[in-house]
Amino acid sequence: MQFGPEYVRAIAPYQAGKPIAEVAREFGLDEASIVKLASNENPFGVPESSKAAMAQAVLELGRYPDANGFELKAALAARYDVPADWITLGNGSNDILEIAAHAFVQKGEAVVFSQYSFAVYALATQGVGGRAIVVPAVNYGHDLASMAAAIDADTRLVYVANPNNPTGTFIGADEIEAFLKQVPAKVIVVLDEAYNEYLAPEHQFESASWVRKYPNLVVSRTFSKAYGLAGLRVGFAIAQLDATDLMNRVRQPFNVNSLAQAAAIAALNDKAFLAQGAENNAQGYKQLVTAFEELGLEYVPSFGNFVLVRVGQDDGAGARINLALLKQGVIVRPVAAYGLPQWLRISIGLPQENAAFIEALKKALA
Numbered sequence: 001m002q003f004g005p006e007y008v009r010a011i012a013p014y015q016a017g018k019p020i021a022e023v024a025r026e027f028g029l030d031e032a033s034i035v036k037l038a039s040n041e042n043p044f045g046v047p048e049s050s051k052a053a054m055a056q057a058v059l060e061l062g063r064y065p066d067a068n069g070f071e072l073k074a075a076l077a078a079r080y081d082v083p084a085d086w087i088t089l090g091n092g093s094n095d096i097l098e099i100a101a102h103a104f105v106q107k108g109e110a111v112v113f114s115q116y117s118f119a120v121y122a123l124a125t126q127g128v129g130g131r132a133i134v135v136p137a138v139n140y141g142h143d144l145a146s147m148a149a150a151i152d153a154d155t156r157l158v159y160v161a162n163p164n165n166p167t168g169t170f171i172g173a174d175e176i177e178a179f180l181k182q183v184p185a186k187v188i189v190v191l192d193e194a195y196n197e198y199l200a201p202e203h204q205f206e207s208a209s210w211v212r213k214y215p216n217l218v219v220s221r222t223f224s225k226a227y228g229l230a231g232l233r234v235g236f237a238i239a240q241l242d243a244t245d246l247m248n249r250v251r252q253p254f255n256v257n258s259l260a261q262a263a264a265i266a267a268l269n270d271k272a273f274l275a276q277g278a279e280n281n282a283q284g285y286k287q288l289v290t291a292f293e294e295l296g297l298e299y300v301p302s303f304g305n306f307v308l309v310r311v312g313q314d315d316g317a318g319a320r321i322n323l324a325l326l327k328q329g330v331i332v333r334p335v336a337a338y339g340l341p342q343w344l345r346i347s348i349g350l351p352q353e354n355a356a357f358i359e360a361l362k363k364a365l366a
């Protein structure tokens, strides 16, 4: 029996990082000994401030969450200096990416995104029967000039990841703004900044201030990465009222649960947690790329909390080295599904986790 539309049947499901428990079962390992550097999670886990906020919020779980996320939106509005009604909350920013596709694209219309960009852009496009226009990457990053040129009369949406996942590439403020000026006013640009908080101060810029200038810009952020709340699922978008109003119509009424709302407010105010994470990330990045250089491995310079590294010159290399790492209890992310079969993506962990990965990698390559 064939159910559903052809464009849904054509979807290749998202491949997530392997859970620790699954690897322990499959390879007969002790869960505690496993190092997971596969999903760009925060190695410090949940901030203490968020745990305390959730302990309070648990007592109210018998009630529905605030459908409008009043307090979280107020906190975000204050932080980014935008009106609260310019904010859309999402069940993770993945939800935001999908909400945007539902709100702005109908079957047969086109969506532009880059080769080697986040897998969810293709999924969200296919989910609404959209036509994907995939623009070849340059040096593993977005080629914004070609992306602007690829926008055709049917294009309704462009996804831009900055920094990009899985490659870690980054586009500076001037280039992004030049791109925004080129995009037709009726085409929505979703600027996905899932890793923004990891950028060094000299690369940070307030994209929320562009939202004031560009009614077609939707900035997407998440609490899953630097804020350490991946398991809770909370993200948000900032856009002017017209775009926000449409996104609000297609989202689930209670898409962000009460614990997530409470934890996100606490995390947003926990500057020390972010600072600690950024510091660890900068150190860990050096630790990883120093090892790659010693091993003579090519890597893509990264602005996120992960590094893409080429582990061989044949198309079996990624899978082979990945398996050798799994057997040693180290979970990283193969990226063959992104068209990068010679590469692996390594999330930056704590110093001892990075060291365990490096040791295991040396054995795997030997």
Ligand SMILES: *Cc1c(COP(=O)(O)O)cnc(C)c1O
Residues within 6 Å of the ligand: 040, 091, 092, 093, 094, 095, 118, 161, 163, 164, 165, 192, 194, 221, 222, 223, 224, 225, 230, 233, 234, 235
């Ligand atoms: C991780 C990631 C997201 C989404 O994560 P959520 O947990 O759904 O917020 C979005 N975009 C990119 C580029 C990512 O890497």
